[in-house]
Amino acid sequence: MAVDVGQPRVPAWQRGKVASWLVTVDHKRIGILYIGTAGFFLAIAGFLALLIRTQLAQPDGAVVTGDSYNEVVTMHGTGMVFFVMVPVLAGLGNFLVPLMIGAPDMAFPRLNALSYWLYAFAGLVYCFSFLAAGGAANTGWTAYPPLSLAALGNGQDLWILSIHILTLSSMAGAINFIVTIHNMRTAGMSWMRLPLFVWSIEIYAWLLLLVLPVLSAGLTLLLLERQFPDTFQFFRPEDVAAGGSPVLFQHVFWFFGHPEVYIMVLPVFGIISEVIPVFARKPIFGYKAVAFSTVAIGFFSMLVWAHHMFTVGMPTYLNIWFMLASMVIAVPTGMKIFNWLATLWRGNISLDTPMLFALGFLSVFTMGGLSGIYLAAFPVDWQVHDTYFVVAHFHYVLFGGSMLGLLGGLFYWWPKIFGRMLSERIGKWTFLFVFVGFNLTFFPQHMLGLLGMPRRIYTYRDDGLWHAYNLLSTVGSYVMTVGFLLFLLAIVKSVNGRRAGNDPWQADTLEWYTTSPPPPHNFDDVPYVTSARPLYDLRRRLREAEAT
Amino acid sequence: MPARVRHRALIVVGALVAPLAFAATALAGNGGFAPLAPQSPNAEGIQQSYLFISAFAFAIFLLVEGILIAFVIRYRRRKRPRNMDGAQIHGATKLELAWTVGPVLILFVIAAFVFAKLPTIQDVPAAAAGSENLVVDVTGTQFTWEFRYPNGVVTIDRLRAPQGRTVELRITAPEWDVIHSWWIPALGGKMDAIPGTVNKTWFEAERAGVFQGQCAELCGLYHAKMLASVEVVPASEFDAWYDERRAQQEAGTSTLGEELYEGSCAKCHGLQGEGGYGLRIAGTQLVSDEQAIETLLRRGGILMPPVGRDWGQTEMNALTAYLKENLGG
Numbered sequence: 001m002a003v004d005v006g007q008p009r010v011p012a013w014q015r016g017k018v019a020s021w022l023v024t025v026d027h028k029r030i031g032i033l034y035i036g037t038a039g040f041f042l043a044i045a046g047f048l049a050l051l052i053r054t055q056l057a058q059p060d061g062a063v064v065t066g067d068s069y070n071e072v073v074t075m076h077g078t079g080m081v082f083f084v085m086v087p088v089l090a091g092l093g094n095f096l097v098p099l100m101i102g103a104p105d106m107a108f109p110r111l112n113a114l115s116y117w118l119y120a121f122a123g124l125v126y127c128f129s130f131l132a133a134g135g136a137a138n139t140g141w142t143a144y145p146p147l148s149l150a151a152l153g154n155g156q157d158l159w160i161l162s163i164h165i166l167t168l169s170s171m172a173g174a175i176n177f178i179v180t181i182h183n184m185r186t187a188g189m190s191w192m193r194l195p196l197f198v199w200s201i202e203i204y205a206w207l208l209l210l211v212l213p214v215l216s217a218g219l220t221l222l223l224l225e226r227q228f229p230d231t232f233q234f235f236r237p238e239d240v241a242a243g244g245s246p247v248l249f250q251h252v253f254w255f256f257g258h259p260e261v262y263i264m265v266l267p268v269f270g271i272i273s274e275v276i277p278v279f280a281r282k283p284i285f286g287y288k289a290v291a292f293s294t295v296a297i298g299f300f301s302m303l304v305w306a307h308h309m310f311t312v313g314m315p316t317y318l319n320i321w322f323m324l325a326s327m328v329i330a331v332p333t334g335m336k337i338f339n340w341l342a343t344l345w346r347g348n349i350s351l352d353t354p355m356l357f358a359l360g361f362l363s364v365f366t367m368g369g370l371s372g373i374y375l376a377a378f379p380v381d382w383q384v385h386d387t388y389f390v391v392a393h394f395h396y397v398l399f400g401g402s403m404l405g406l407l408g409g410l411f412y413w414w415p416k417i418f419g420r421m422l423s424e425r426i427g428k429w430t431f432l433f434v435f436v437g438f439n440l441t442f443f444p445q446h447m448l449g450l451l452g453m454p455r456r457i458y459t460y461r462d463d464g465l466w467h468a469y470n471l472l473s474t475v476g477s478y479v480m481t482v483g484f485l486l487f488l489l490a491i492v493k494s495v496n497g498r499r500a501g502n503d504p505w506q507a508d509t510l511e512w513y514t515t516s517p518p519p520p521h522n523f524d525d526v527p528y529v530t531s532a533r534p535l536y537d538l539r540r541r542l543r544e545a546e547a548t
Numbered sequence: 549m550p551a552r553v554r555h556r557a558l559i560v561v562g563a564l565v566a567p568l569a570f571a572a573t574a575l576a577g578n579g580g581f582a583p584l585a586p587q588s589p590n591a592e593g594i595q596q597s598y599l600f601i602s603a604f605a606f607a608i609f610l611l612v613e614g615i616l617i618a619f620v621i622r623y624r625r626r627k628r629p630r631n632m633d634g635a636q637i638h639g640a641t642k643l644e645l646a647w648t649v650g651p652v653l654i655l656f657v658i659a660a661f662v663f664a665k666l667p668t669i670q671d672v673p674a675a676a677a678g679s680e681n682l683v684v685d686v687t688g689t690q691f692t693w694e695f696r697y698p699n700g701v702v703t704i705d706r707l708r709a710p711q712g713r714t715v716e717l718r719i720t721a722p723e724w725d726v727i728h729s730w731w732i733p734a735l736g737g738k739m740d741a742i743p744g745t746v747n748k749t750w751f752e753a754e755r756a757g758v759f760q761g762q763c764a765e766l767c768g769l770y771h772a773k774m775l776a777s778v779e780v781v782p783a784s785e786f787d788a789w790y791d792e793r794r795a796q797q798e799a800g801t802s803t804l805g806e807e808l809y810e811g812s813c814a815k816c817h818g819l820q821g822e823g824g825y826g827l828r829i830a831g832t833q834l835v836s837d838e839q840a841i842e843t844l845l846r847r848g849g850i851l852m853p854p855v856g857r858d859w860g861q862t863e864m865n866a867l868t869a870y871l872k873e874n875l876g877g
Contacts, residue, residue: 066769067825140766146743147726147768152851237723237744246727246742280623281632286639311729311738311764313747316670320663327655331648337612338647339639344619347634351624359620366612370605373655377601377662379669382737383583383594386729386764447580452733454764457772461760465579506631 025109026520027094030116032417034091035410037120038084044127045079046484048072053441053477056470059462069458070138071155075130077141078159082166083126085264085402086208087119090173092409093201093267095417097177099511099518100195102186102526107179111172118169122162129158140456142257145235145249149226160223167212174212177205186510188529192291195509195532196284199291200270203298207263210302211256218252247312254305262301264398266294268405269336272358275412276340277533278507279355280347286339287532293332293339300329310378311385319378326376333369337362352505353427357408360435361401368396371446389449395442407434407487415500419516423497426490433483440476444469508533583733587759587780588751590736593669600661604654669736672750673714681714681750688721688728688741688763690853691770692811701793702863704807707778710786714752720745722858726768732761732778740765753780769825770815797862805870808863812855821875826852835871842868 014023021029051072055061064072094112098105106112130136134153137143148156181202185194194202225232233244277284284290304326310319340362349355371393374380384390407430414422448469453460460466503512512535514523530537578585582599586592623634675681684707685696695707709715719730721741728741735751753759763774781789796802810819817823821830834840842864845856856864 066772070766070769070771144727144766147766150726150768237742245744247745280634282634283636283638285637286644289639289644311740312742313740313745316666323662324659327659330655331651334651335644335648339644341612341615341619342637342640342643344616344623345635346637347619347623348628348630348632349620349624349634350630351620359616362616363613366609370609373601373605373658374598377597377658379594379662379666379737380597380601382669382739383591383598383733385738444580449580450583451580452584452731452761454731454762456766457762459772469580 023113025105025113027098027106027109027112028417028518028520028522030112031091031093031095033116034087034094034119035417037116037123038088038091041079041083041087041123041126042484045076045084046481048076048079050477050481052076053474055458056460057474059460059467059470061459064458066458067138068135070140070456071130071136073456074137074140074143074159075126078137078163079126080398081141081260081264082163083119083123085398085406086170086260088406089201089204089264089267090115090119090170092271092406092413093177093204094173096413096511097180097198097201098184099416099514099522100198100509101181101184101189102510102523102529103180103184104522106176107184108176112176115169115173115176118165118172122165122169125158125162125165129155129162132158142250142253143222144253145222145225145246146237148222149229149235151226157223157226160219160226164216164219167216170208171212174205174208177201178209181205186526186529188534192288193529193532193534194291195270196273196287196290196294197267197270197509199294200266200268200273203294204263204267207259207266207298207301211259211263214252215256218249218256221252222249247309250309250312251306254308255302257308258305259298259301261394261397262297264402266297268361268402268409269294271405271409271412272340272361273336274507274509275354275358275408276343278412278505279350279352279358280344281350282343282347283533283536284339285342285345286335289335290339293335296332297329300325300332304329307376307378307381310381323376323378327373330369330373330376337366337369352411353422353424353431354408354412354505356428356431357404357411360431361405361408364396364400364404364435364439368393368400371396384449386455387449388445388453388455391455392442392445392449395438395445399442400438404434404438407431412505413511414494415504416511416516416518418494419500420494420497421500421504422490422494426486426493430483430486430490433486434480435483437476437478437480437483440479441473442476444472444476448473503535506539508536510534513538585734586736587734587753587755587757588736589673590669590749590751591734593665594737597662597665597669601658604658608654672716672748673752675714679713681716682710683716683718684709686717686719686730686741687858688719688730688767688774689725689812689855690768691763691774691815692855693730693763693774693776694811697790699790699794700862701790701797702804703793704804704811705776706807707776708786708789709751709753709778709780710783711753711756711780713783713786714750716748716750719747719749724854724857727765728763728767728774729765730761730776731764732759732776734759735761735778738764751778753778756780756782773815797866800865800869802866804863805866805868808867809870809874813867816852829871830875836876838868838872841871 013019021033024030051064055063055069132154134155136155137151137159139148139151139156181198221234225234235246235249236244237246273284273290304322306314306318306322307326374384375390375393411422411427448466451465453466500516502515510526513527527534527538583595586595672681683698687694693705695703717730719739719741721728721743723743725743727743729738730741731738735753736749739747739749757780759778761776763771767774793802797804816826817829822828829835846854848854
């Protein structure tokens with residue numbers, strides 16, 4: 001493709017530095033917008049997390065009131081899940097998927113822009129809901145009725161509204177990803193030659209498409225019942241004969257909520273599957289196993305939702321089903337871990353920052369997976385459910401897993417996105433602080449849960465051990481904060497960082513074939529894809545050609 | 549081993565041993581590495597399942613982290629060129645099958661163990677001759693627990709139970725309230741108190757003592773203060789108290805009024821009625837007006853939940869008497 005072909009004429013007002021970003025339909029710019037906006041929400045939700053930890057440093061902390069504490073907890077969870085993790089992965093996917101499959105853009109560039117702007121708008125509603133009468137939503141990110149029905153003021157309504165808008169954004173994005181991946185792969189890129197990150201985005205998109213409508217429906221019912229309590233009684237127990245039940249909402253919510261975990265984790269599995277082979281100078285061990293285990297995890301994730309509800313008094317046969325189904329997920333997850341380990345075997349391992357994060361991910365995600373077995377075994381769950389043990393578990397999965405892997409991915413692809421390397425020196429310090437701080441924060445929370453500390457409490461019994469572990473956890477959260485500030489420093493310094501060149505890591509996938517940053521149309525030409533590692537093949541052919 | 553390497557190895561070993569030593573001491577005193585020491589057969593069954601899973605989890609954890617560390621050390625780049633290929637191995641079907649089937653077997657064993665333990669955890673022991681099960685209705689409301697005994701005795705936030713006798717709990721919440729979760733860690737797992745539904749659980753305390761717990765499902769403003777405790781006393785002592793309390797309750801001389809005040813009122817209005825999240829009530833006209841109090845408690849206020857909607861006259865009288873006596877002007 002020649003550079004000047006197919007470039008539509010751009011009106012003068014759209015050419016400005018700001019205007020060009022506002023009207024852009026380029027998947028790379030939209031990706032950057034997503035990532036930047038998610039960074040902004042990370043700062044907000046991260047600040048809320050620090051408030052939580054600061055409040056809990058002492059048994060009778062007075063940093064926030066009990067009322068505000070419930071808002072802080074709710075908005076921290078909601079922010080991290082809906083406005084940080086899911087969108088940042090959409091952003092990374094947006095930037096990378098067309099490049100990795102050798103396409104000039106996403107299938108529907110304008111829909112893509114719409115997705116982003118809906119996300120930004122939803123984020124605006126989220127931010128302004130803090131100013132609502134009665135404050136922001138304060139019933140937890142799970143918003144269980146009847147509590148969420150009884151919540152006063154408009155915080156809860158705005159919370160519902162913001163997530164409604166966000167689900168529209170994610171659905172449009174998901175359709176775009178699926179259509180792009182199915183139709184726009186370059187010549188030679190069969191499904192078995194698809195980069196594993198793209199595989200994971202495919203499953204991420206399908207899961208979004210399948211479960212988000214269920215959340216939307218549940219939230220619509222909640223909104224209707226909040227606004228017209230005399231007309232609608234979906235979740236109120238008064239009218240049991242008509243099928244109303246507070247537990248119904250939990251089923252609806254977790255049918256979405258459990259796959260949501262995999263929505264946040266699968267793309268990170270994809271990142272790890274890209275990073276480890278490149279820094280071990282090996283092909284991924286068992287490509288098919290890694291790809292198909294992603295599909296299996298996605299499928300089973302929709303059959304396990306009620307393991308979040310073992311304490312509501314379900315019949316034993318249902319408890320047994322949800323226990324066994326949850327355990328089944330451990331099998332494909334375990335396969336991935338062992339395949340990643342085997343990829344290291346007899347490799348030539350360079351411990352650059354992306355690889356450090358990937359290895360850090362491997363070590364702590366294992367921990368999160370293992371603590372999940374306790375939660376799947378429902379009698380044990382009766383003991384640890386809704387305690388800090390669960391908080392520790394899902395932070396090991398979503399922070400130790402998703403966030404560490406994501407940071408690794410950002411260090412890995414930053415040079416492609418901006419054309420400049422992030423400082424290796426600062427990067428290694430970032431890893432050290434984030435990794436140590438993370439474990440210091442969340443490991444003691446396992447013990448807190450086992451000692452009897454429930455989640456979502458703003459004050460706790462003045463018991464020596466409870467206090468000690470909470471204090472340790474708080475110290476850890478500040479260590480982690482230093483790590484994130486270092487990351488910010490690395491970003492600022494990268495403006496004058498070393499120029500990356502096309503392929504600074506000698507990587508294997510197509511995005512490294514084009515310039516860094518890539519031109520608006522991505523590629524002048526795309527080599528015919530002969531395996532899952534097109535650039536590895538290309539380098540080998542070049543070496544052979546030189547030899548002859 | 550060169551000195552520099554030895555030095556490094558020492559640091560690594562030290563870093564690994566230190567947390568283990570810490571873990572060992574903490575484990576010895578149960579610093580939170582297993583659920584609180586169980587005091588009831590169901591909690592015991594949960595504890596055993598927990599430890600059984602832990603054995604496998606710990607082994608797998610050591611295996612994975614061990615392999616990870618070993619591979620990173622063994623196959624790190626050293627002086628090789630950065631872009632030199634590692635061994636180009638694309639997979640090994642038999643090996644991959646092994647680490648698919650292995651976990652399946654482990655999970656099978658874990659599930660079998662848990663199912664074997666399930667009856668001792670879940671099933672209420674049948675009442676033996678001469679020792680009827682004590683059935684207590686437990687109701688969670690924002691932000692207090694009410695216990696109602698078969699003979700009409702009502703206590704708030706503290707459940708008194710006989711040692712060595714099975715106590716069945718029928719747990720619920722009023723239809724106008726929200727979901728709570730009943731949990732005394734030493735006496736077994738949680739059970740949600742759901743409006744409109746009755747859930748059942750049980751315990752049989754092996755020794756006397758006071759066992760702490762608290763609401764485990766976010767239920768609003770003072771969720772953190774919705775504490776509960778179970779006071780286990782020898783059976784004879786319990787029987788004596790049981791009859792005495794009933795007599796006192798009927799005569800209006802029990803501590804029920806105080807318990808109700810501390811459970812339902814004090815969290816917002818203060819222990820002395822001095823106010824807090826709720827208004828100051830000490831010395832106001834309201835506390836001396838039984839009629840007005842009853843209306844308010846049954847209907848609720850703008851921000852105040854109708855805490856007394858389902859109370860019987862005994863509770864209402866006990867509270868109004870307490871208010872009049874202690875907070876009246």
